[in-house]
Every structure is written in C-alpha cells, then in structure tokens.
Amino acid sequence: MAVANIVEIDPVNPQPRVIERAVSALSGGGLLAFPTDTYYGLGCDLFDKRAIERIYLLKQLPRSQELSFICQDLAEIARYAMVDNAAYRVLRRKVPGPFTFILPATRLVPDLVLHRQKTVGIRIPDSPIALELVRRLGHPVISTSAATPGGEVLIDAKDIKEQLGHGLDLILDGGFRANEPSSVIDLSGPEPVVVRVGKGDVSDLLT
Numbered sequence: 081m082a083v084a085n086i087v088e089i090d091p092v093n094p095q096p097r098v099i100e101r102a103v104s105a106l107s108g109g110g111l112l113a114f115p116t117d118t119y120y121g122l123g124c125d126l127f128d129k130r131a132i133e134r135i136y137l138l139k140q141l142p143r144s145q146e147l148s149f150i151c152q153d154l155a156e157i158a159r160y161a162m163v164d165n166a167a168y169r170v171l172r173r174k175v176p177g178p179f180t181f182i183l184p185a186t187r188l189v190p191d192l193v194l195h196r197q198k199t200v201g202i203r204i205p206d207s208p209i210a211l212e213l214v215r216r217l218g219h220p221v222i223s224t225s226a227a228t229p230g231g232e233v234l235i236d237a238k239d240i241k242e243q244l245g246h247g248l249d250l251i252l253d254g255g256f257r258a259n260e261p262s263s264v265i266d267l268s269g270p271e272p273v274v275v276r277v278g279k280g281d282v283s284d285l286l287t
Contacts, residue, residue: 148201
C-alpha cells in the first residue's frame with residue numbers, strides 16, 4: 081500500500097507550487113494532512129463524499145462524529161451558515177483565529193457533515209496554508225485533527241506519515257504543532273456558549 085509523501089511548506093508564506101500540488105490532490109478526491117493554527121488537520125474537499133468516507137475510515141470515527149470545515153472568510157461562512165447580527169459580531173472579533181464556531185447550516189452543506197441539530201462547525205484559522213488551500217480550491221475544506229484511531233494527536237509530519245500515511249495522499253510539513261485544540265463556541269442560540277476552552281481567548285464570552 082502506498083504511503084503519502086511529505087512535502088515541506090512554509091507556514092507563513094506557503095509556496096504556490098506546493099499549494100497547487102495539494103489542491104490538485106484535493107480536487108482528485110485526495111486526503112491531505114496540513115498544519116493549521118492549532119493541530120495538524122486531515123482534510124478533503126467538502127463536496128467529495130467518498131473522500132469524507134475515507135476520513136471516517138482512517139480515523140475509525142463513528143458516523144455520529146461530525147466533521148468541521150474551513151472557510152476562507154466571513155462572506156464564505158455566510159454561504160454555508162445562517163449568521164445573525166449577534167453571531168456576526170462574535171465572528172468579527174475572533175477570526176481568523178483558533179476557534180470553531182457552531183452555526184445553523186444552510187442548504188449548501190452536505191448531509192454527511194451536518195450535526196443532528198442541522199448545525200455545522202466552521203473555522204477560519206489564522207493559518208496562511210489552510211486559508212490558501214480553501215481559496216485555491218474555491219470552496220471549503222473538511223478539517224479534523226490528525227489523530228490516530230486511539231485518539232493520539234500527532235504533532236509532527238513524520239509521525240503522521242508513520243501512523244496515517246497509508247490512508248493519505250499528501251502530507252504538508254509545516255514544522256511541529258503544539259498539542260492544543262481550538263476553542264469551540266456555539267453561536268446557534270440566542271447567546272454565545274463556550275462548549276470547549278482551548279487555544280484562543282474566550283474570556284469575553286464566559287459570562
């Protein structure tokens with residue numbers, strides 16, 4: 081079984097040729113590992129059901145486990161989620177950054193990634209690599225932590241290759257990532273609710 085190649089990428093100024101190679105893999109139904117502003121992410125095209133199924137198989141996740149995705153900006157979030165004025169004010173303060181926002185989904189979101197409440201988890205990470213992947217692909221990219229089926233989060237590209245490389249098509253090596261998850265903020269109700277405190281300041285929302 082082929083194991084994914086590791087390609088080094090500059091996390092601040094990602095090389096266009098490396099981004100193009102990664103986007104070509106995504107467009108062809110491939111799975112990537114790539115650095116974000118929190119963990120390494122495992123990603124695929126939001127609209128490729130077969131690729132999403134591959135992520136579930138690779139991480140041995142139950143289908144009840146929802147997957148979040150990355151948008152490039154607030155305008156793109158507004159295509160895939162219903163954003164009221166209160167939610168918009170929070171988003172304006174927090175993006176780009178290490179946060180996952182739970183929002184009511186629009187009809188554009190594939191059923192495979194919908195929460196039971198018809199909500200979605202959306203990120204705009206402070207990561208030039210992740211944002212450039214989404215921009216070049218032209219629509220959102222699924223992103224779930226690069227972790228083993230046993231739940232061990234992998235913070236180095238070589239470990240990702242060793243543990244998950246058999247199920248990936250390409251690994252973008254942007255150096256070590258701290259083992260720190262995003263903070264999760266639920267914006268689907270009348271008031272913001274902090275579901276998980278991770279990386280990023282949520283003190284303004286803990287009232």
